[in-house]
Amino acid sequence: MNIKLVAFGIAKDILQHRELPFTVQSDATVGDVKELLKTTYPKFKKLAKFSLAVEESYQSDDFVISEGQEVVIIPPVAGG
Amino acid sequence: MNIKLVAFGIAKDILQHRELPFTVQSDATVGDVKELLKTTYPKFKKLAKFSLAVEESYQSDDFVISEGQEVVIIPPVAGG
Amino acid sequence: MNNQSIDIQIKKTYLDSSSVEQFITNDEAGGIVLFIGTVRKFTQQKEVVRLEFEAYEPMAIKEMTKIAQHILDHFPAKKVAIHHRVGVLAIGGIAVIIGVSCPHRKDAFDACQYAIDTLKETVPIWKKEIFTDGEVWVAAHP
Amino acid sequence: MNNQSIDIQIKKTYLDSSSVEQFITNDEAGGIVLFIGTVRKFTQQKEVVRLEFEAYEPMAIKEMTKIAQHILDHFPAKKVAIHHRVGVLAIGGIAVIIGVSCPHRKDAFDACQYAIDTLKETVPIWKKEIFTDGEVWVAAHP
Numbered sequence: 001m002n003i004k005l006v007a008f009g010i011a012k013d014i015l016q017h018r019e020l021p022f023t024v025q026s027d028a029t030v031g032d033v034k035e036l037l038k039t040t041y042p043k044f045k046k047l048a049k050f051s052l053a054v055e056e057s058y059q060s061d062d063f064v065i066s067e068g069q070e071v072v073i074i075p076p077v078a079g080g
Numbered sequence: 081m082n083i084k085l086v087a088f089g090i091a092k093d094i095l096q097h098r099e100l101p102f103t104v105q106s107d108a109t110v111g112d113v114k115e116l117l118k119t120t121y122p123k124f125k126k127l128a129k130f131s132l133a134v135e136e137s138y139q140s141d142d143f144v145i146s147e148g149q150e151v152v153i154i155p156p157v158a159g160g
Numbered sequence: 161m162n163n164q165s166i167d168i169q170i171k172k173t174y175l176d177s178s179s180v181e182q183f184i185t186n187d188e189a190g191g192i193v194l195f196i197g198t199v200r201k202f203t204q205q206k207e208v209v210r211l212e213f214e215a216y217e218p219m220a221i222k223e224m225t226k227i228a229q230h231i232l233d234h235f236p237a238k239k240v241a242i243h244h245r246v247g248v249l250a251i252g253g254i255a256v257i258i259g260v261s262c263p264h265r266k267d268a269f270d271a272c273q274y275a276i277d278t279l280k281e282t283v284p285i286w287k288k289e290i291f292t293d294g295e296v297w298v299a300a301h302p
Numbered sequence: 303m304n305n306q307s308i309d310i311q312i313k314k315t316y317l318d319s320s321s322v323e324q325f326i327t328n329d330e331a332g333g334i335v336l337f338i339g340t341v342r343k344f345t346q347q348k349e350v351v352r353l354e355f356e357a358y359e360p361m362a363i364k365e366m367t368k369i370a371q372h373i374l375d376h377f378p379a380k381k382v383a384i385h386h387r388v389g390v391l392a393i394g395g396i397a398v399i400i401g402v403s404c405p406h407r408k409d410a411f412d413a414c415q416y417a418i419d420t421l422k423e424t425v426p427i428w429k430k431e432i433f434t435d436g437e438v439w440v441a442a443h444p
Binding site: 086088089090093126127128133136137138152154155156157158159160 | 339355356357358360361362364386397398418421422423424425426427428429430439440441442443444
């Protein structure tokens with residue numbers, strides 16, 4: 001199925017796009033997408049960590065993503 | 081010898097004067113003056129505590145006061 | 161996000177501590193603590209030219225609101241304001257202002273410190289430091 | 303008392319946090335903490351009508367300067383400002399503003415809290431609370 005990746009901070013630099021269509025297996029979880037991102041873009045392996053957000057909230061690795069959903073890549077935050 | 085008492089806060093209410101001449105023994109210490117104040121004005125005994133300042137600094141009980149010196153009565157402070 | 165007790169803002173223009181102070185001032189609060197985070201000239205001996213802040217705004221607002229709500233629920237706080245800047249900041253520029261008012265000062269210090277500590281952990285805002293000889297996304301790498 | 307790093311003031315008129323903020327802002331300080339103490343409406347369930355502050359001014363300036371100097375000597379602080387009001391204050395009025403700037407926020411919180419805690423113990427300033435049914439010198443009696 002297709003999802004829409006949205007990337008901020010260094011994740012945008014790695015993807016070289018703010019938004020990018022991305023193909024993942026049906027019923028892919030947040031954990032699956034994180035693994036696929038690390039395989040497709042090895043630079044993600046070098047980050048201190050990164051999370052994925054769906055519907056404007058952090059989601060744990062077992063969260064199941066739906067077709068067409070917007071998945072936001074959250075690299076280590078540094079506000080303040 | 082004579083000294084000059086200066087009183088703030090509730091000490092001024094007790095003395096009923098901002099400044100007052102006060103007679104103490106020669107070579108009186110801060111401790112002596114505190115005792116004499118408690119005897120002369122028993123309301124000082126009811127305070128949580130009080131200190132004396134000479135030359136704009138807190139002085140300990142063994143500080144020796146000179147003739148004519150200004151002795152400031154510092155009841156419990158409550159700034160801020 | 162705004163209700164009677166919470167004022168959350170992400171701004172592209174100057175942050176202003178007097179508007180934070182005005183919002184959180186309250187007849188029942190005797191202690192107000194403001195934290196103002198500014199852009200320092202040096203980070204680990206390297207001279208910073210400017211900073212760029214980027215936010216995932218809707219989620220950042222949500223996470224900042226969570227922090228403020230947590231403070232109202234867990235501290236005896238009357239009001240909480242969190243304003244965060246985005247865009248390009250020069251040295252000395254204000255990146256964040258947090259204000260908390262409480263009846264007593266100790267709670268206001270604790271709550272304000274909780275807010276900035278948590279903001280730095282959870283709120284999706286990113287900071288790029290631009291040096292004379294390069295740039296880096298802060299905290300991205302171990 | 304004023305030097306490059308310390309700003310101590312006792313004022314008969316309104317205190318202004320923006321002047322404190324302006325003084326302590328510093329290119330090498332990333333964390334600014336301001337404490338603003340205001341007059342609360344209630345003290346132990348009793349409604350306060352107004353407050354009156356009285357200071358032994360020369361010694362109060364000296365003791366506030368000591369606090370600021372202690373902070374510069376014992377914390378990695380860049381600047382310290384302490385402004386205290388005297389005279390009659392209504393509910394909501396600002397009695398004290400303390401500002402500290404440090405390279406890092408934790409130090410600024412600790413130093414600012416040290417300043418207000420110490421001020422309340424050592425600085426010869428007295429506060430009379432005027433209620434609807436009487437008045438009392440705060441902390442005078444056990």
